[in-house]
Every structure is written in C-alpha cells, then in structure tokens.
Amino acid sequence: MSDLYIPVYSTDIAQQALPEDRIPEMSHSPETVFNLVKDRLMLDGNEKQHLATFCTTWTDNEMDELMKLGSVKNLIDKELYPESAKxxxxxxxxxxxxxHAPDANEAIGTSTVGSSEAAMLGGLALKRQWQxxxxxxxxxxxxxxxxTGPVQICWKKFCAYFEVxxxxxxxxxxxxKAHPDDFLPYIDENTIGVVPTFGLTFTLVYEDVQGVCAVLDTLQYNTGLDIPVHVDAASGGFIAPFVDTQKDIVxxxxxxxxxxxxxxxxxxxxAPLGLGWVLWREKSDLPDDLIFYVDYLGGDMATFALNFSRxxxxxxxxxxxxxxxxxxxYAEIQETCMGTxxxxxxxxxxxxxxDVLYDSVDGLPGVVFKLKDNVDGFTLYDVQERVKSRGWQTAAYPLPQHRHDTVIMRILIRNGISATLMKSLAQDIRNIINRLAAIPEPDVAMA
Known part of the structure; x- marks a missing residue:
C-alpha cells in the first residue's frame, strides 16, 4: 500500500531507524518523510537559548517567503536573474x-556566503596589491x-591557505583588546596589511581602528612604509552605525x-544565515587579476568571489x-540588544x-565575565556544562595568547533575546553557582 494511505508513523520507513549511510531503494510520500525529518530536527538545541552565536536566529514570515522565492535563483547567473543582481x-x-565610502555610487563589493569568505577576499586583495x-x-x-590583533579563526585560515x-x-x-602602539613592532616591509577587528569575537569590544591608522600614518611619515588597513567588522559594522553612543566612533x-x-x-x-559582505574603498583597491569573467551562463559576467553558484x-x-x-x-533593535x-x-x-569585564556599553551587545580570583572549587567550564541542563548554550574559553590563564564566559545578545530570558538565565547561573560552591541554601528566585 502507498504511504499516501497509511498513517505517518505506521509506514515502513517510520517503523525503523531512518537511513544514515545509504540512500534507500524505495520512494516515500513527502508528508511521511517531512514529519520524520522534522522529528529529527526537534533534537537540535533551542535557538532562543543559544547565547554563544552571533548569527540571526529570528526571521519573520515575509522574510521566509522571500528566502523561498530566492532559493531557486542562482545569484551568479546575472543574465537570467538581472533583478536579483541589481x-x-x-x-x-x-x-x-x-x-562612508568616498562615492557610494561607485562602490565595488560583493556578497559572500559569510564573513569568512568576505575576509579572505579582503586578505587576497591586500596580498595581490602588495605583490x-x-x-x-x-x-x-x-x-x-x-x-592582526586577536582574530576569529577565518584569518588564521586565510594565512594558512594563502601562504601568508x-x-x-x-x-x-x-x-x-590589542593596543594600537603594540601593532608597530610586528610590521615591516613584507606586511601586506593590518587587520583591526571592530567587535572582537573573544571580548566583544572594538579595537581602536582610528588609533591603529594613526600609528601607521606616523610609520609612513618616518619610514615611507604605506601599510593598508582592512577592517573586520563582521559584527560591529551593523552595530556602531545605529547605536547612538557609537555613531561618532571613526x-x-x-x-x-x-x-x-x-x-x-x-x-x-x-539577514538569515549564509550572507557576508566585503566592500573596497575604491575600484583601484580591488586588483583586476581577482576579477574573472564567465560567458557560459548566457552573458559575459564578472565574478570575484571564492564561491560560485548559490x-x-x-x-x-x-x-x-x-x-x-x-x-x-535597525537603531531600535540594536539599542534594545545593547540595553538587554x-x-x-x-x-x-x-x-x-x-567579575564583569564587559558590560555591553562600548562594543557589541553582550556580557563577558570571569570568576573572581578568590573563587575556587569550580570553574566557568563547570558553570557552562551545568547551564546546558537548563537548555542554555554559552561560551567559556581562555583569552588569547599571553592571557591564557584568564578564563572568561561570553553571553551574546541578539534580536529576539529578551530581558525576561536574561533574568531567567541569571537566576539559573545563581542557582548553579550555589550548588557548585556547596552553599547550603535553597534555590533562590530573583526579585
């Protein structure tokens, strides 16, 4: 009998574990397979409690519908989908x-599958210009x-993949964060560029891009070395322009x-997952040899991404x-996130x-904290493990390089993360610390 006439959970495919290693021989009804795959996805974590990710986890129905319409449009095929290209x-x-590009109408840039690809394109342009x-x-x-200062893993990948x-x-x-003056000893005639991060992955603060540029200006004046800057604004690029207290940061x-x-x-x-952006100040900052032209999709099209079809x-x-x-x-959303x-x-x-090290004021929306030096008997890794039992995903890790002895916990705030949720998280952390410290007190509810 066809799956179409059998209750979903009485079908042959539902009465055994779903295939994991080989494509099954037989076809099955879409309703049956949809429900069984949906059941598997229920075992994933709850996005609302995922406080370790920077990525968008909330979309509205209209955006979902536009994503669906765009799912069959190949962005690289500008001849067939000219409006999507526009x-x-x-x-x-x-x-x-x-x-604040000098001439926005003449700007050159591209979308990418994420900020990692965007960063690598920026790095490649620096390398080719230097060469x-x-x-x-x-x-x-x-x-x-x-x-660079302490950077996200994509920059380490760039250097490894492209021999830098x-x-x-x-x-x-x-x-x-790294101090602007501390960049100077690492720079020489073989430096293809300097990358300050505007919103550090580790601590959420902004590196001083203006300060770094001032150091490089002085270096050029004294030595003639003209070192370009690429700003990794993976997160801060969409925060600072909209938050009132950050708009004046240059x-x-x-x-x-x-x-x-x-x-x-x-x-x-x-935007939903799978989107990054990279922009160059002027067309002359993107080397011509990074631009390729393809004519086998129906027209002569320029492309300068690592990826192709998407x-x-x-x-x-x-x-x-x-x-x-x-x-x-955008201002209302980002200000709300900062306030939360x-x-x-x-x-x-x-x-x-x-000990709260960062309080969501001068950088990205979120909190960074550590245990005080006089606390022993447990670590933030213990706290991280136990908040998982309450559904929360947080990030505990050591600071980079010479600060490895300092372990911190980072909690990110995104659109859709409410003050009510954060009050519940704080209560859970309080109760967990009480248990870990073996304080003989009952669980408390925060006022």
Whole structure:
C-alpha cells in the first residue's frame, strides 16, 4: 500500500531507524518523510537559548517567503536573474553609504556566503596589491605577513591557505583588546596589511581602528612604509552605525587608510544565515587579476568571489530588511540588544563570585565575565556544562595568547533575546553557582 494511505508513523520507513549511510531503494510520500525529518530536527538545541552565536536566529514570515522565492535563483547567473543582481548592487551601495565610502555610487563589493569568505577576499586583495607594488620595485615577494590583533579563526585560515605569515598582537594584562602602539613592532616591509577587528569575537569590544591608522600614518611619515588597513567588522559594522553612543566612533572609510571592510549580513545585519559582505574603498583597491569573467551562463559576467553558484535568497532578505526596518528600525533593535546586555550585566555584577569585564556599553551587545580570583572549587567550564541542563548554550574559553590563564564566559545578545530570558538565565547561573560552591541554601528566585 502507498504511504499516501497509511498513517505517518505506521509506514515502513517510520517503523525503523531512518537511513544514515545509504540512500534507500524505495520512494516515500513527502508528508511521511517531512514529519520524520522534522522529528529529527526537534533534537537540535533551542535557538532562543543559544547565547554563544552571533548569527540571526529570528526571521519573520515575509522574510521566509522571500528566502523561498530566492532559493531557486542562482545569484551568479546575472543574465537570467538581472533583478536579483541589481538587488545585490543596491545592498552594496547602501552599505557603502552607511560606511562612508568616498562615492557610494561607485562602490565595488560583493556578497559572500559569510564573513569568512568576505575576509579572505579582503586578505587576497591586500596580498595581490602588495605583490604588485613589490614587483614594480624589483623586490621579492617571498615572505608576506599579515598583522592582526586577536582574530576569529577565518584569518588564521586565510594565512594558512594563502601562504601568508600571521603575526598576532597580544592583549596587554588587564586589557580586552590589542593596543594600537603594540601593532608597530610586528610590521615591516613584507606586511601586506593590518587587520583591526571592530567587535572582537573573544571580548566583544572594538579595537581602536582610528588609533591603529594613526600609528601607521606616523610609520609612513618616518619610514615611507604605506601599510593598508582592512577592517573586520563582521559584527560591529551593523552595530556602531545605529547605536547612538557609537555613531561618532571613526572606524570605516572615513579613515583614508582603510581600504576594505567585511561584515556579516547574517549576524547583526539581521539577514538569515549564509550572507557576508566585503566592500573596497575604491575600484583601484580591488586588483583586476581577482576579477574573472564567465560567458557560459548566457552573458559575459564578472565574478570575484571564492564561491560560485548559490541562491539569491539571503541577499534578497538583506534588501528586505534594509527597506523594512530602515535606519530607525535597525537603531531600535540594536539599542534594545545593547540595553538587554546591560540589564544582564547588572544582574551578574551583583554576584560576589563574578567579575564583569564587559558590560555591553562600548562594543557589541553582550556580557563577558570571569570568576573572581578568590573563587575556587569550580570553574566557568563547570558553570557552562551545568547551564546546558537548563537548555542554555554559552561560551567559556581562555583569552588569547599571553592571557591564557584568564578564563572568561561570553553571553551574546541578539534580536529576539529578551530581558525576561536574561533574568531567567541569571537566576539559573545563581542557582548553579550555589550548588557548585556547596552553599547550603535553597534555590533562590530573583526579585
């Protein structure tokens, strides 16, 4: 009998474990398979309680519908889908304007599958520009290096994949980011560029892009070395332009030394997963040899991404968000996230065992804290493991490089994470610490 006439959970495929290693021989009804796969997905975590990710976990029905429409549109095929291609360019010009490019209408950039691809394209442009400059002077190009502060793993991948020495500037004791002056000793004639991070993965604070550029300006004045800057604004690129207390931070194309910027549309850009952006200050900052032209899709099309075929849905969804929210809507959402982070920081700051290092004021929405030095008998890894039993996903890890002795916990706030949820999280952390410290008190409810 066909699956169409049998109750879902009485079908042959439902009466045994779903295939995991081989494609099954027989076909089955879509309703049956849909429900069985949906059941598997129920075992995933709850996105609302995932406080370790920067990525968008809330979408509205209209965005979902546009994603569905875009799922069959191949963004690379600009001849067949010219309007989708125009929408991508609309987004690029909007971002160029947001990030103060000299001429937003002449901006050059591309969407990517995420900020990691965007970062690698920015890094490749730096390397090719450095190589061209060195060859024009008759100098060797054997030992390129890239100077960064503590960075997300994508930059380590870039250096490994594209044979660039990575020089990582350590964080000073008691600080949460690299100091601009500390970049200088790592720079030489083989430095292809410097990458400050505008919203550190580890501590959520902004590195001082303007300060780094000032150090490089002085270096050029004294030595003639002209070192470009690429800003990794994966998260901060969609926060600072909209948060009232951060709008005056100068980090983007207002700084002449900033040649390129990457950001994640699928993080605080509020687009669904699978979208990054990279923009260059001027067309001359993107080497021609990184641009390829293809004619086998029906027209002569330029492409300068590492990826090729991909659906247009996430780009269309980003455009929808720009139109639907506007600057006012983005400001309301990001200000709310910042406020929720400050609310949580206030609750955790009352715990005598915790030392709040970052309180969601001058960087990304979220909280970073550590155990006070006089606390022993348990670690933040113990806290992290036990909050999982309440459904919460948090991130506990040591600070980078010379600060490995300091273990911190990071809690991120995104659109859809409410103060009510954060009050519940704080209560759970309080009760867990009580148990770990073996304090003979009953569970408490926070006022």
């Amino acid at each position: 929408i991508e360019q609309n987004c690029i010009r909007m971002l160029a304007d947001l990030w 061209a400059s060195r060859r024009a002077k008759g100098l060797n190009t054997d030992k390129p290096n890239l100077v 020495e990575h020089r990582e500037v350590p964080i000073r004791a008691g600080e949460l 980090w983007d194309f207002r700084l002449p030394r900033v040649k390129s910027i990457n950001a994640s549309g699928h993080k605080y850009g509020l 659906p247009a849905g996430s780009v269309i969804a980003q455009y929808y968000q720009f139109l639907r929210l506007g600057k006012l809507g 982070g400050q609310f949580l920081a206030g609750l955790l700051g009352e715990f005598p065992e915790l």
